[in-house]
Amino acid sequence: MLTRTELRTPQRRECERCDREEVWDAADGCWRITTDDGERRTGNSHCIHEWDIDGTFRSYE
Numbered sequence: 914m915l916t917r918t919e920l921r922t923p924q925r926r927e928c929e930r931c932d933r934e935e936v937w938d939a940a941d942g943c944w945r946i947t948t949d950d951g952e953r954r955t956g957n958s959h960c961i962h963e964w965d966i967d968g969t970f971r972s973y974e
Contacts, residue, residue: 921972929963931956 926944927934933956935944947954956962 918973923966923970926964926966928956928960929965931960931962933957933960933962 922937924937925935925947932954934947934949934954936947937943938945
């Protein structure tokens with residue numbers, strides 16, 4: 914009997930340096946900037962983003 918393994922992908926990410934926040938848009942296959950109380954969480958446009966997705970995220974359960 915084969916067990917099917919599903920690949921998990923992050924659905925949300927936030928830059929640890931400038932607080933830019935994005936969510937995954939599955940329909941378009943890209944990251945989108947989130948909006949908080951009508952304001953886009955763009956962070957710093959010159960930041961080299963350090964996303965909060967690290968070695969603790971497990972792609973497979």
